[in-house]
Amino acid sequence: MNTNPMEILLAQLFASPNEVEQFLQDRETYARNCGLTAAQVTQVLEIDAASLRFAARSFERKRGLHD
Amino acid sequence: MSGRDRVGLAWRDELAAQIMLHLDFIDHLEIIAEREWSASRRRLDALRDLACQVSVSLHGVSLGLASSGSVSEGRLERIARLVGRVKPDHWSEHLSFVRAGGFEIGHLAAAPYAPQTLAGALRNLERAHQVVGAMPQLENIATLLTPPGSCWTESEFIGKVVCGAGAAMLLDLHNLYANACNFNQDPFALLDSLPLERVASVHLSGGQWENDPGGCSRLIDDHIHDPPVPVYELLEVLAFKAPQPLTVIIERDGHYPDFAALLEQIARARVALATGRARRREIELRQVA
Numbered sequence: 001m002n003t004n005p006m007e008i009l010l011a012q013l014f015a016s017p018n019e020v021e022q023f024l025q026d027r028e029t030y031a032r033n034c035g036l037t038a039a040q041v042t043q044v045l046e047i048d049a050a051s052l053r054f055a056a057r058s059f060e061r062k063r064g065l066h067d
Numbered sequence: 068m069s070g071r072d073r074v075g076l077a078w079r080d081e082l083a084a085q086i087m088l089h090l091d092f093i094d095h096l097e098i099i100a101e102r103e104w105s106a107s108r109r110r111l112d113a114l115r116d117l118a119c120q121v122s123v124s125l126h127g128v129s130l131g132l133a134s135s136g137s138v139s140e141g142r143l144e145r146i147a148r149l150v151g152r153v154k155p156d157h158w159s160e161h162l163s164f165v166r167a168g169g170f171e172i173g174h175l176a177a178a179p180y181a182p183q184t185l186a187g188a189l190r191n192l193e194r195a196h197q198v199v200g201a202m203p204q205l206e207n208i209a210t211l212l213t214p215p216g217s218c219w220t221e222s223e224f225i226g227k228v229v230c231g232a233g234a235a236m237l238l239d240l241h242n243l244y245a246n247a248c249n250f251n252q253d254p255f256a257l258l259d260s261l262p263l264e265r266v267a268s269v270h271l272s273g274g275q276w277e278n279d280p281g282g283c284s285r286l287i288d289d290h291i292h293d294p295p296v297p298v299y300e301l302l303e304v305l306a307f308k309a310p311q312p313l314t315v316i317i318e319r320d321g322h323y324p325d326f327a328a329l330l331e332q333i334a335r336a337r338v339a340l341a342t343g344r345a346r347r348r349e350i351e352l353r354q355v356a
Binding site (some may be wrong): 002003004006007008009011012014015040043044046047048050051052053054055058059062063 | 134145168171172176214273283
């Protein structure tokens with residue numbers, strides 16, 4: 001079964017705060033490069049940047065706890 | 068408290084000696100499955116012995132069942148082997164995804180609350196049931212972001228997965244509380260929006276408020292702080308609304324307090340359960356009269 005490209009984009013962002021910054025610089029190009037549909041590209045334009053940064057940092061910290 | 072309710076702790080090796088000394092006060096122990104994948108035969112025998120003395124569950128943290136992608140057969144087989152060796156009362160996993168497209172998040176994340184994720188989750192759960200021999204109890208997660216592409220609320224998504232799979236729910240009340248705080252929702256209304264009749268187990272844990280550089284505060288679920296008062300209040304309401312037996316587990320992953328403090332948290336959970344149960348009995352008696 002094919003994984004939803006939106007899930008892949010989220011995994012890529014949650015795996016690295018650096019990716020989040022690249023994404024936020026040009027969301028549309030980043031999303032298209034991840035294979036998102038036009039409708040999905042519109043959806044990622046609405047992501048709250050502060051929440052996304054917070055989430056990525058939180059995941060990074062939790063990964064550190066498990067290392 | 069109903070005679071069938073149970074209150075216990077998440078097993079951590081750091082707490083092992085104290086847990087064994089206080090087993091009379093602990094009704095249930097939850098063991099992280101992935102930490103036992105490389106366990107020696109002697110350790111697995113000890114876990115089996117433990118499961119003969121006290122109710123035990125195995126808790127998975129890395130299957131990523133709530134995903135449009137397929138769950139790893141290898142991971143399911145490892146869970147199945149562990150379940151076969153330890154013979155727990157039940158096993159549980161999170162309603163989350165943890166990897167996609169070769170990217171490992173390393174923690175629990177929410178995929179879009181949408182039909183493609185629902186279909187994947189139901190397919191993964193059916194496979195988990197086949198391989199392990201039992202359906203896992205499904206736990207709600209804490210999230211800081213509503214997944215883009217969602218067409219349902221988190222509660223609607225949980226209801227569709229849990230009911231669609233015929234699964235029981237492991238309700239993490241601190242995750243619920245954190246999501247309510249971070250998305251400006253009433254935690255008691257959020258509790259009401261879940262399929263409470265399917266709740267079989269409950270997690271109680273704690274977290275910490277953190278500020279982002281923009282000055283925005285968020286409650287982070289970290290398992291290294293005590294459960295806050297609203298979590299016990301939610302447990303009391305749950306005990307009032309859900310008449311079925313509940314297994315309540317205190318989760319602590321670090322910054323361990325004196326064991327007496329953990330026993331106090333168990334006692335506090337028992338009080339919350341008893342208070343909710345008593346309120347329900349009182350209303351039922353009034354209705355009969």
